[in-house]
Amino acid sequence: MPATAASECPGLALSVTDLRVAAPGGRLLLSLPGLDLPAGRSLAVRGPSGAGKSTLLHALAGLLTDVEGAVRWGETDLLSLTDPARAAFRRARVGLVFQDFLLFEELGAEANAALAAGFAPASQRAAIRQRARSALDRLGLGGTSGRLAASFSDGERQRIAIARALAHDPAVILADEPTASLDRAAADRLIDDLVALSREDGRTLVVVSHDPALTERLDQSVEIVDGHLREGHHA
Amino acid sequence: MPDVFWLWAGLPTTLQDALLALALLAPGLVAGIVVLRGLSPWPLVRAMLGRFSAANVVFVALIAISVGIGVGLTAQERGLRQGSALAAEKFDLVVAAPGSEITLMLAAVYLQPSDVPLVSGAQYAEIAATERVSLAAPIAFGDSHDGAPVVGTTADFVAHLSGGLAEGRLFETAEEAVAGAYAPVALGEALTPEHGHGPTAEDESHADFAYTVTGRMAPTGSPWDRAILVPVEGVWAVHGLADGHAPENAGRIGPPFDPDYFPGTPAVLVRSDELWAHYGLKSRFTRPDLMAFFPGTVLAQLHVIMGDVRAAMSLLAVVTQVLVTVAVLAGLMILTRIFARGLALLRALGAPLRYVFAVVWGYSAALILVGALAGLVVGLAAASVLSRMVTARTDVLVSATLGWPELHLIAGFVSLTLLLALLPAWSAVRRPIVPDLRA
Numbered sequence: 001m002p003a004t005a006a007s008e009c010p011g012l013a014l015s016v017t018d019l020r021v022a023a024p025g026g027r028l029l030l031s032l033p034g035l036d037l038p039a040g041r042s043l044a045v046r047g048p049s050g051a052g053k054s055t056l057l058h059a060l061a062g063l064l065t066d067v068e069g070a071v072r073w074g075e076t077d078l079l080s081l082t083d084p085a086r087a088a089f090r091r092a093r094v095g096l097v098f099q100d101f102l103l104f105e106e107l108g109a110e111a112n113a114a115l116a117a118g119f120a121p122a123s124q125r126a127a128i129r130q131r132a133r134s135a136l137d138r139l140g141l142g143g144t145s146g147r148l149a150a151s152f153s154d155g156e157r158q159r160i161a162i163a164r165a166l167a168h169d170p171a172v173i174l175a176d177e178p179t180a181s182l183d184r185a186a187a188d189r190l191i192d193d194l195v196a197l198s199r200e201d202g203r204t205l206v207v208v209s210h211d212p213a214l215t216e217r218l219d220q221s222v223e224i225v226d227g228h229l230r231e232g233h234h235a
Numbered sequence: 236m237p238d239v240f241w242l243w244a245g246l247p248t249t250l251q252d253a254l255l256a257l258a259l260l261a262p263g264l265v266a267g268i269v270v271l272r273g274l275s276p277w278p279l280v281r282a283m284l285g286r287f288s289a290a291n292v293v294f295v296a297l298i299a300i301s302v303g304i305g306v307g308l309t310a311q312e313r314g315l316r317q318g319s320a321l322a323a324e325k326f327d328l329v330v331a332a333p334g335s336e337i338t339l340m341l342a343a344v345y346l347q348p349s350d351v352p353l354v355s356g357a358q359y360a361e362i363a364a365t366e367r368v369s370l371a372a373p374i375a376f377g378d379s380h381d382g383a384p385v386v387g388t389t390a391d392f393v394a395h396l397s398g399g400l401a402e403g404r405l406f407e408t409a410e411e412a413v414a415g416a417y418a419p420v421a422l423g424e425a426l427t428p429e430h431g432h433g434p435t436a437e438d439e440s441h442a443d444f445a446y447t448v449t450g451r452m453a454p455t456g457s458p459w460d461r462a463i464l465v466p467v468e469g470v471w472a473v474h475g476l477a478d479g480h481a482p483e484n485a486g487r488i489g490p491p492f493d494p495d496y497f498p499g500t501p502a503v504l505v506r507s508d509e510l511w512a513h514y515g516l517k518s519r520f521t522r523p524d525l526m527a528f529f530p531g532t533v534l535a536q537l538h539v540i541m542g543d544v545r546a547a548m549s550l551l552a553v554v555t556q557v558l559v560t561v562a563v564l565a566g567l568m569i570l571t572r573i574f575a576r577g578l579a580l581l582r583a584l585g586a587p588l589r590y591v592f593a594v595v596w597g598y599s600a601a602l603i604l605v606g607a608l609a610g611l612v613v614g615l616a617a618a619s620v621l622s623r624m625v626t627a628r629t630d631v632l633v634s635a636t637l638g639w640p641e642l643h644l645i646a647g648f649v650s651l652t653l654l655l656a657l658l659p660a661w662s663a664v665r666r667p668i669v670p671d672l673r674a
Binding site for chain 1: 273274275276278279281282285286576577580581582583584585586587588590667668669672673
């Protein structure tokens with residue numbers, strides 16, 4: 001599949017301003033004066049455990065409630081939306097990948113990948129299922145759609161999770177330590193797939209990871225330490 | 236309002252029952268339609284059912300046992316009432332010496348051994364001679380054979396009771412007998428009666444007397460199916476009494492009896508060809524030296540008395556179901572917490588709250604519906620086993636079948652629990668997403 005030209009990019013630009021996230025007790029978890037990522041580009045978020053990387057990812061997905069500042073995806077100020085509107089935004093524009101896959105083990109690969117079909121409008125369900133099958137094919141899992149998720153290796157399960165993140169054709173993919181549960185070979189293959197699929201389709205990609213092999217492949221990188229932005233560079 | 240009442244009263248009973256079942260089910264159905272409309276949560280419901288299959292089986296079993304107890308009790312109680320009423324159907328009017336109507340009914344209709352005062356020959360002759368009495372059959376009990384009661388009566392009563400023999404012929408001499416449908420004797424077999432019943436029966440007291448079985452009755456669904464019916468003259472003779480006939484009529488069986496040679500009988504079954512005449516006969520023989528009663532009426536009074544027990548049983552069934560419902564609800568709350576991560580994932584992916592709500596409710600509904608259906612089967616199976624046990628012990632044909640009361644019970648239970656299942660679903664969508672994702 002040819003790379004999408006920048007002008008036709010379906011990704012969304014990210015703009016974070018004065019983001020502050022506090023724990024229920026008031027302890028500051030994350031303070032980010034500003035962060036920008038052009039549409040269709042990729043960003044690695046590095047940092048030690050407990051530094052606030054996943055908190056940033058959750059804030060970018062609109063999953064946190066007590067947040068100050070602004071998180072803009074394109075023209076949408078995510079933090080100004082109500083909870084149902086944020087859910088609708090994620091449903092339409094965001095694909096999520098988690099460290100430990102979070103698959104429904106009793107469902108088949110395709111059923112997991114097409115999970116969004118269950119809560120999408122009836123008119124979109126067939127398209128979601130078709131894209132889920134297509135994504136599984138692209139990820140080398142074609143012909144395994146009926147196999148239960150529990151029967152796949154960790155690397156394969158994470159690829160199913162990526163297919164799930166792509167099935168509703170999102171503009172943004174947010175991945176939280178996607179290679180942390182994988183061995184080196186599986187992690188390398190997953191990195192290739194994740195980066196290639198995002199670039200080919202021009203999606204904006206934000207990945208939280210400790211894995212240098214992954215973070216070095218992305219366009220931008222930032223490090224978070226103790227909830228604060230330490231440094232950044234462009235690849 | 237009165238119009239609605241009369242409209243309702245004018246509907247066929249079956250339609251009333253069906254509408255009541257629908258009305259009971261309606262709240263749960265409406266909840267289901269509102270919750271599930273336009274959504275397709277079933278793949279995830281199947282996943283939840285498969286995830287903790289052992290726990291799910293326990294929940295289904297709990298619901299099934301709860302529903303089964305309710306269904307079994309109501310079906311059994313109704314079967315028992317219908318069976319006992321059917322057994323008394325052929326006994327239009329019983330006339331006996333004054334005493335307990337219930338004791339006499341149990342003895343004469345259900346063949347439960349009991350010592351009762353006797354109707355004299357003169358009294359019997361008066362009863363038999365009364366206008367509109369078409370059948371006046373003495374019923375003399377007290378002997379047994381191989382556990383089966385041996386009852387003395389007349390051939391006319393045997394014909395009336397059985398409505399025709401299944402095989403053989405009626406008795407024609409004092410030494411012949413007709414077996415009930417399930418009596419433990421074969422056609423042509425000679426049997427010696429024992430004095431009394433059960434373990435205290437005296438084997439040798441009538442050793443010099445034998446009856447030969449000449450016929451077998453068709454099943455009646457009453458304790459008489461296990462009885463051996465003999466001419467009342469045989470019973471009197473075996474006890475060394477006069478045989479009801481003057482010496483010049485020696486060897487005769489059946490009415491008319493000679494009052495001077497009539498030793499007495501515990502009860503007389505009286506029948507008239509005109510239904511209305513039974514009321515007049517009852518009135519006529521209700522006096523200081525006799526009592527007359529309709530077994531069906533006494534049975535109905537007994538059912539009224541037993542109604543309190545029935546209410547207690549129903550209350551117990553309801554309490555059991557409420558307790559199980561609460562337990563199931565608590566269990567669903569716990570299971571929902573176990574599934575919290577998966578549900579948080581759905582919400583993180585952007586699933587509307589309504590969808591997550593529908594998944595949890597659908598899961599609960601699946602357990603409830605499968606449990607209720609299993610309970611129906613369990614209840615009917617238990618009632619069937621109990622019926623056979625009661626029939627074997629009493630010979631009253633008890634047949635427990637599925638009826639509207641059971642369907643109403645299940646409809647009410649399902650509807651209530653489907654409504655209560657909204658609580659765990661509501662609880663699930665109120666949980667925070669991120670802590671559950673990290674759990």
